[in-house]
Amino acid sequence: MAFSPLVDELVESLRCLPGVGQKTAQRMAFHLLEKGRSGGERLAGALAGAMSGVRRCERCQNFSDTPVCGICENPKRNNGTVCVVESPSDLLAIEQAGGYDGGYFVLMGHLSPIDGIGPADIGIECLLDRVATDAVEELILATNPTIEGEATAHYIADRLDGRNVLVTRLAHGIPVGGELGYVDGFTLTHAFRGRKPLAE
Amino acid sequence: MAFSPLVDELVESLRCLPGVGQKTAQRMAFHLLEKGRSGGERLAGALAGAMSGVRRCERCQNFSDTPVCGICENPKRNNGTVCVVESPSDLLAIEQAGGYDGGYFVLMGHLSPIDGIGPADIGIECLLDRVATDAVEELILATNPTIEGEATAHYIADRLDGRNVLVTRLAHGIPVGGELGYVDGFTLTHAFRGRKPLAE
Ligand SMILES: [Zn+2]
Ligand SMILES: [Zn+2]
Numbered sequence: 078m079a080f081s082p083l084v085d086e087l088v089e090s091l092r093c094l095p096g097v098g099q100k101t102a103q104r105m106a107f108h109l110l111e112k113g114r115s116g117g118e119r120l121a122g123a124l125a126g127a128m129s130g131v132r133r134c135e136r137c138q139n140f141s142d143t144p145v146c147g148i149c150e151n152p153k154r155n156n157g158t159v160c161v162v163e164s165p166s167d168l169l170a171i172e173q174a175g176g177y178d179g180g181y182f183v184l185m186g187h188l189s190p191i192d193g194i195g196p197a198d199i200g201i202e203c204l205l206d207r208v209a210t211d212a213v214e215e216l217i218l219a220t221n222p223t224i225e226g227e228a229t230a231h232y233i234a235d236r237l238d239g240r241n242v243l244v245t246r247l248a249h250g251i252p253v254g255g256e257l258g259y260v261d262g263f264t265l266t267h268a269f270r271g272r273k274p275l276a277e
Numbered sequence: 278m279a280f281s282p283l284v285d286e287l288v289e290s291l292r293c294l295p296g297v298g299q300k301t302a303q304r305m306a307f308h309l310l311e312k313g314r315s316g317g318e319r320l321a322g323a324l325a326g327a328m329s330g331v332r333r334c335e336r337c338q339n340f341s342d343t344p345v346c347g348i349c350e351n352p353k354r355n356n357g358t359v360c361v362v363e364s365p366s367d368l369l370a371i372e373q374a375g376g377y378d379g380g381y382f383v384l385m386g387h388l389s390p391i392d393g394i395g396p397a398d399i400g401i402e403c404l405l406d407r408v409a410t411d412a413v414e415e416l417i418l419a420t421n422p423t424i425e426g427e428a429t430a431h432y433i434a435d436r437l438d439g440r441n442v443l444v445t446r447l448a449h450g451i452p453v454g455g456e457l458g459y460v461d462g463f464t465l466t467h468a469f470r471g472r473k474p475l476a477e
Binding site: 081094111118125126130164 | 280281282283284286287289290291293294295296300301303304305306307308309310311313314316317318319320321322323324325326327328329330331334339340341342346347348364365366368369385459
């Protein structure tokens with residue numbers, strides 16, 4: 078853009094957002110400059126705060142502002158049950174559906190040998206340690222119903238073979254091939270109620 | 278979100294971007310936190326810089342980092358011709374098409390009585406002053422080919438009636454009802470070449 082290095086830099090920077098190309102970035106920049114300056118300033122502060130302040134919870138790996146997250150620190154949650162999800166948006170969908178009061182473990186991904194993502198990259202050892210240390214009674218494998226999600230669930234179940242922990246998988250009802258974070262609360266609640274031991 | 282006030286605030290703030298709802302804002306926030314922290318930091322800085330540093334050019338009303346923008350200050354541009362556009366993205370489309378070397382006037386909108394937008398809101402007096410002061414020979418009305426854009430063009434032409442300035446409108450070839458910022462460079466260049474005096 079010929080007229081303003083600051084606008085150029087804003088447009089370029091907006092392209093780091095997923096799904097935002099050149100035209101959309103331009104439209105966003107002009108919108109903020111024309112009628113959204115206070116929103117733009119708020120976003121600048123929120124980004125700076127989150128990029129430097131958000132870490133991973135030491136217990137569940139979810140995003141957290143503190144060493145241990147609010148869910149892990151909540152004494153009302155049942156520590157005997159741990160629900161394993163792929164991403165924070167999956168956790169969020171389950172929380173918003175309500176009805177689940179156990180803990181979580183957020184893999185931040187799934188096993189994917191083709192992309193070089195192995196057990197260490199998604200924190201499987203931390204999860205196994207926690208199952209032992211916290212005397213977890215039930216581990217709910219709520220990875221996505223995709224090929225990678227199923228493979229990840231089976232890998233975790235295999236690693237827990239012989240340990241005194243009930244391993245369950247969410248009931249069917251979740252659309253196959255879908256993303257857990259986009260399932261409605263009603264379906265999710267049903268899937269939780271209908272969860273079954275993992276048969277190998 | 279139960280787990281992080283910083284993430285909550287980031288998601289909320291992202292919703293100030295046009296076309297970004299709750300789910301998209303969440304996806305953007307998680308993407309930045311998971312794999313785009315350096316991009317997020319860059320965006321934070323770009324936003325802060327642009328929101329506080331970008332003003333309107335005193336001559337053409339376009340966004341600028343300096344009191345007078347780079348195009349207005351460029352001695353190689355022909356000051357005798359001024360192209361009137363509705364928005365910075367229209368200006369950008371014309372610049373990218375190439376072949377035009379005059380100046381601009383950016384209305385940052387169009388007349389819209391229903392929304393209470395009158396001549397003063399889009400700087401018509403500044404434009405008329407400039408036509409007189411700079412001895413402008415030709416004023417190209419490149420407002421959008423929409424009802425409001427046409428009405429704005431005719432209003433400006435009426436106000437210039439009797440003055441010694443040629444008032445032209447871009448040639449047809451621009452899709453009727455379309456947005457000028459989305460027209461391809463080839464069509465735009467043709468429309469420039471085929472511009473005609475405005476017949477009332
Ligand atoms: Zn936690
Ligand atoms: Zn200017």
